[in-house]
Amino acid sequence: MEQKPFWETKKLEDMTPAEWESLCDGCGKCCLFRLEGLEKGNYYTTNVICKLFVESTCQCGDYQNRSRLVPTCLVLTTPLVHKLDWMPLTCAYRLLANGKSLPWWHHLVSGSRDTVHEVGVSVRGKVEFEEDIDLDDLEDHVVDWFDQPWMIL
Numbered sequence: 057m058e059q060k061p062f063w064e065t066k067k068l069e070d071m072t073p074a075e076w077e078s079l080c081d082g083c084g085k086c087c088l089f090r091l092e093g094l095e096k097g098n099y100y101t102t103n104v105i106c107k108l109f110v111e112s113t114c115q116c117g118d119y120q121n122r123s124r125l126v127p128t129c130l131v132l133t134t135p136l137v138h139k140l141d142w143m144p145l146t147c148a149y150r151l152l153a154n155g156k157s158l159p160w161w162h163h164l165v166s167g168s169r170d171t172v173h174e175v176g177v178s179v180r181g182k183v184e185f186e187e188d189i190d191l192d193d194l195e196d197h198v199v200d201w202f203d204q205p206w207m208i209l
Contacts, residue, residue, distance in 0.1 A: 061164065062075050063075075063079065063148075063152060063158060063164065064157075068134045068137060068149065068152055068153055069134045078164065079148040079149055079152070079164070080148065080149075081146070081147075081148050081161075081162050081163060081172050081177070081178075082113070082114045082115060082163070082169055082172055082178065083114060083144065083146060083147075083172050083177050083178040083179060084105065084109060084111075084114040084115075084178055084179040084180070084183070085101075085144040085146070085147070085178075085179060085202065086130065086132070086143065086144065086147070087105050087106045087108075087109045087116070087179075088101050088102060088103065088104065088105055088179065088183070088202075089101075089102045089104040089105070089106075089186065089194060089197075090102065090142060091194060091195060091198065097141065099141075099142040100195075100198045101142075101198065101199060101202040102194055102197040102198050102199060103179075103182055103183050103184055103197050103199045104183070104184050104185070104186055104189060104191075104194060104197050105179065105183040105184070105185055105186065106126060106129070106186060107126070107185060107186050107187055108122055108125060108126060108129075109183070109185070111179075111180055111181075111183060112180075114172075114173065114178050114179065114180055132149060134153075137149045137150060137153045138153055144202065144203055145203040146159065146177055146203065148162060148164075161174075161175045161177060182199075182201065184197065
């Protein structure tokens, strides 16, 4: 009898730290700057990304110290996954929290960490770094490619 993978049998809160960390698909979308609209809870995603982001890997350049180096950095927890409605629709944490499956391009399904980039779900090649722009003009960097329906299939 074939054993189901951990993400299909465990709740997020029951996962080990290693299992939790392995869920990240490496898309980089959570590192993008967001603006809250005039209506509370209405967020707009920009193509501006954190100074710690490494575009070639779509990972944080100093993951262990990120919240100290960037005080606004979000350290994702299970309770937050259930509360943050601005998380990407493609986010594995969000998908699993909502009882959905991981998409075919997720590395735990496809077997390759490159699939997320190959299909265009990641931010690789689509971002500008915060130190390269005038943050007073952040609204000029709002994007519409953030979550496309085909990405979660």
